[in-house]
Amino acid sequence: MEANFIDISFVSPCFNEEATLQKFYAEVTRVSSALSASGQASACELIFVDDGSVDATSSMLRDFAQRDDRVRYLVFSRNFGKESALLAGLQKARGRYVVTLDADLQDPPSLIPEMLAAVASGEFDCAGTRRVTRKGEPAIRSFFARRFYRLMAMLTDIEVVDGARDFRLMSRPYVNAVLSLGERIRFSKGIFPWVGFRTKWFEYENIRRVTGETKWSFGKLFLYSLDGIFAFSSKPLAIASILGVLFFLLSLAFVAVIIVRRITWGDPVAGWASTACIILFCSGVQLFTVGIVGQYLAKVYAEVKQRPHYIVREEK
Ligand code: UDP
Ligand code: MG
Numbered sequence: 001m002e003a004n005f006i007d008i009s010f011v012s013p014c015f016n017e018e019a020t021l022q023k024f025y026a027e028v029t030r031v032s033s034a035l036s037a038s039g040q041a042s043a044c045e046l047i048f049v050d051d052g053s054v055d056a057t058s059s060m061l062r063d064f065a066q067r068d069d070r071v072r073y074l075v076f077s078r079n080f081g082k083e084s085a086l087l088a089g090l091q092k093a094r095g096r097y098v099v100t101l102d103a104d105l106q107d108p109p110s111l112i113p114e115m116l117a118a119v120a121s122g123e124f125d126c127a128g129t130r131r132v133t134r135k136g137e138p139a140i141r142s143f144f145a146r147r148f149y150r151l152m153a154m155l156t157d158i159e160v161v162d163g164a165r166d167f168r169l170m171s172r173p174y175v176n177a178v179l180s181l182g183e184r185i186r187f188s189k190g191i192f193p194w195v196g197f198r199t200k201w202f203e204y205e206n207i208r209r210v211t212g213e214t215k216w217s218f219g220k221l222f223l224y225s226l227d228g229i230f231a232f233s234s235k236p237l238a239i240a241s242i243l244g245v246l247f248f249l250l251s252l253a254f255v256a257v258i259i260v261r262r263i264t265w266g267d268p269v270a271g272w273a274s275t276a277c278i279i280l281f282c283s284g285v286q287l288f289t290v291g292i293v294g295q296y297l298a299k300v301y302a303e304v305k306q307r308p309h310y311i312v313r314e315e316k
Contacts, residue, residue, distance in 0.1 A: 007041035008032070008116065009095030013085030014061075014103040015051040021060050024103045031109045032070075040116055041097070046071045048103070049089045052079035058314065065316050075314040083186040084310040086166060090175055099169040107167035111202055115169040118200045125174045125197035130163040131206045141218065148225045155233040158193040161201070168192070183231070184303050187224070190232040230295050237296065240289035247285060 010028050014021065028046060035041040050058045050073065061073040074088050086100055097119060101107040107129065115127035134142040149162040166188060170178070177195040192199075216224075229236065 006043050006045050006095040008035065008044045008097045008099065009047055009093035010044065011047045011049070011086070011089035011093055011098060011100045012103045013049045013051055013082050013089065014053060014057050015079060015082070015085070016053045016055045016057060017103045018053075018056040018060060020104050021057060024105055025064055027105060027109050028101075029068075031112050035113060035116065038113065040113060040120065044070060045093070045095060047089050047092050048073040049085040049092075050075040051082065051085040052076045062316075071316075073314075073316055074312050077311040077313040080310040082166070083188060086188060087179075087186060088310050088312070090179055093175065096172050097169060098172075098175050099167075101167045102165075106206075107165060108204060111167075111204065112169065115200075115202060119169055119171050123198070124200040125171045126192070126199040127169040127202060128161070128192070128199045129165045129167045129202045129204060130161055131165060132163065132203045133206050134163070135206045137206065141221070144218075144222075148228075152190075152228060152232075155229055155235045156190070158190055158232055160189050160193060160228070164189060164192075164201075173197075184305075184307065184309065185227055185231055185299055186309070187228040187231045190228055194232070226295070230299055234296075236292045240292045243285055243289055247282065 010032070012024070012028075017024070025046075032041070032044045032046075035044065046064075046068070048061050048064070048071065050061055052075075058073075058075045061071070061075070065071040065073055072092065074092060076085070076088070089100065090098060097116060099112055099115070101109060111129065115129075118124050118127045134145070146162070149160060152160040174195065174197050177197070178191060181191055181195070
């Protein structure tokens with residue numbers, strides 16, 4: 001076996017995770033020892049991506065790396081978001097298998113041996129996880145999450161799995177396929193199903209964060225879901241066009257009504273209120289559809305600028 005041959009890479013994005021990092025590191029170390037003890041994977045590497053944390057995360061990573069030469073890390077120059085952190089980690093990973101998991105222990109590392117067995121058997125290329133309950137999450141958040149998955153199913157051809165986590169174990173060909181997608185605006189929940197291959201799903205109950213708190217506000221999640229829709233579907237544009245046609249037909253009907261009324265009853269001046277309503281309504285619909293077009297334009301603009309996904313301040 002080659003000296004730097006890595007069986008499995010653990011990739012974790014970390015954003016202000018000082019409270020959990022120590023525990024997480026211990027847990028991953030435990031799992032990787034179990035993997036080598038059982039002969040499933042002997043050489044492993046731990047890749048941490050510090051997504052511009054403002055707490056002690058980066059100094060903890062430096063410390064891990066000093067003590068443990070399986071640890072490699074990246075520190076971003078600022079917060080670029082979890083998608084960028086995941087991408088950076090996947091690009092850095094050298095393993096034959098790569099597993100991505102959150103640093104907050106909401107993704108149980110104890111599932112990894114089972115996931116690895118499924119992919120190593122050659123029967124699957126990816127082991128994905130989904131949570132079957134949303135316990136411990138605000139009801140309103142679950143409600144909107146459900147609506148979002150419905151909407152994605154309606155608007156796109158890819159299957160975005162409800163409750164799928166970013167906790168995945170992938171084979172090298174799968175990782176390379178994911179990395180071959182060069183888009184700036186990355187929506188992994190769509191990218192993973194888009195590349196295809198065979199995925200085996202593992203289910204588990206929602207686990208609360210051990211410490212610290214979620215980095216996702218409702219607003220951030222909402223914008224993220226819009227990214228997903230606009231990145232994987234052009235149906236909103238079709239909806240905008242269909243609305244345009246409908247309104248055109250409606251206006252023809254209106255014209256007909258007005259002409260008939262003029263002929264039968266003459267032309268009494270009335271109806272400014274209804275006119276005002278129609279104007280308000282139509283301009284609302286116009287703004288809405290222009291907004292949709294604008295969304296795509298903004299995405300195209302972001303893509304053509306070709307800015308890097310992230311900037312690294314420190315690396316090992
Ligand atoms: N994270 C990140 N950048 C961000 C937000 C989050 O790298 O801008 C990391 C975070 O450290 C954690 C993972 O992504 O390891 C998931 O974040 P979080 O637990 O806040 O999300 P949730 O589990 O609530 O979906
Ligand atoms: Mg979490």
